[in-house]
Amino acid sequence: MLPWRLKFCRFVSVLCTVAGILGNIRAEADIQTLISNAIRQKAPEVVIPPGVYKVQPASGGRVHLQVKDASNLTIKAEGVTLLCGKRTMAMEFVSCKNVRLQGLTIDYEPLCFTQGEVVRIADDRSWIDVQLDAGYPREPFSRIDLIDRVTRFRKRGMPFLWGAKAEMVGESTVRVFRDGIGKAAALGDLASLSTGPDPGGAPHGLTITASSDMTFEDVTVHSAPGFGIFESAGQGGSTFRRCSxxxxxPPTGATSERLLSSSWDAMMTAAVRKGPIVEDCRIEKAGDDSWSVQSTDYLVLAVDGTRAIIASRQPYDVFPQVGERLVTGLTSPEAVVASLRPVNLDQVSLGAGTRDKIKAAKPWEVWGVSAKVFEVTAKDSFPFPVGQNLYNPDRQCNGFVFRNNHLHNSGRILIKASDGVIEGNDIKDGHAGVTIAPEYPGAIGGVRNVVIRNNRFVGTGYFCPAPWSGQAGCISLSGQGSIDAPTFRDIVIEKNYFEDFNGPGIVIVSAAGVRIADNLFRNVMSETPNPTGQDLGIDGGALIWVSRSSDLTITGNRVVRPGAFFRQKVVWNEAESDSVATLESGIVIERGD
Structure with missing residues (x-):
């Protein structure tokens, strides 16, 4: 008889062999069929066998995997990797309710970006050559970030480089053109070059559209042709827990670690009635913002009594629904939607000069509207003129929670919603920490009842300076309203830890009822302030900079070992000196250890 140890080893060997065979079989399973059958049979649960699934969209399709009209379903996908073969949407949930996804990993082959090293710079600094790393796509993507080769993170001092163009020069070198790019780059810098979807494809990795009460647990996105995770329309109320x-x-044949995750923002929720809960998630090295909750943004193109032609300014904006409101601020008049229908911009009647303004506008300018245009009839009156920006306060993602998340990403947290909490997060190396703002030129909004507390902010404000922008602080409330009609009300910033930020710590523009309490600032403002906000007169040497605001409270804050570029506790040019002195008494400076 064989010794028991030998029997056991043979048993384990056979078991592992069988498991390997089953793993290969499972990786060939049709996930779409499994999920579609579960939806049709109204099953409460479907289990996807572990494995790597190399998937392609259906013929003529733009999505690798779709979950549509599902309700009360749990999809268990622990140990499952969806390896997408085209740069188009990986997975889409449409018109779903109370669906739970657990454990899925999304990745792409080929990747949605490439990367390499800067090996040549034009004498006139108008282009750079990037030698691509082994194993990464040989394609001339043009959305470029310069990367510090030591930290393998976005290079401090890098300006905005959007609008670059690229071409291949040889089999493994990309030449990137943009005025002045050679001034920002140095030989030996690393670079990531990313892209959106393939022609005819759809952007983003995981999307949730027109759905409600969704739950995503332990879901990971490693690459995406756009946002990593994007939710829009519907009732909302989603939960994202331990997602990444x-x-x-590294891809096959590569020896260097990846420099990028999603090509654009990591996570975004837009235009839902109830904001998401995001807890214990991890965001690293995305191409843009870390996380945001977005409202709608419309421009009035024509008005005739109670009827108006409205255009959305962003491609992810959704039409308002009957009974929802259109407003310009927290206390503005409102138009209640009685009916609406989509229209063709080329076929509607517009006033003199309006169409010319639209044609001449750049995408980020006030008249830069999208192709989403509709005619709305208001219930009683439509009190807004042509050229006025509007938003829908009923689809503003209100009631959000962003808690206990880890962010090491060059982008910020961007908030356009009310009644929210941002707490317990570790936020490192973003171009900003938290920004509450309508964001775009001419855009308006209204935000109230947001609490920012017990967060840790480290290393913000060191790249992508924007002299034209009011979003200059590690935390910014950047509104366009007046003192009498502020953009923000009742905001609390308390018990946060700040370290090593560049420029102002907190910027407040157009707010009422802001409380800044019990925050600790350590080793801040040690380098020359970046020029963000200079065109608006924002002082980069002010710990707190305030304008067009009222009812501000500052108490119990400490600044330990401030840097050489810290000049003043509070700058509020419109306020009386006695008022500023009272506010400054709520900030204690400790210059020793």
């Missing part, structure tokens, strides 16, 4: 948007392992 982080770089994946």
């Amino acid at each position: 948007v982080t770089p994946g392992p």
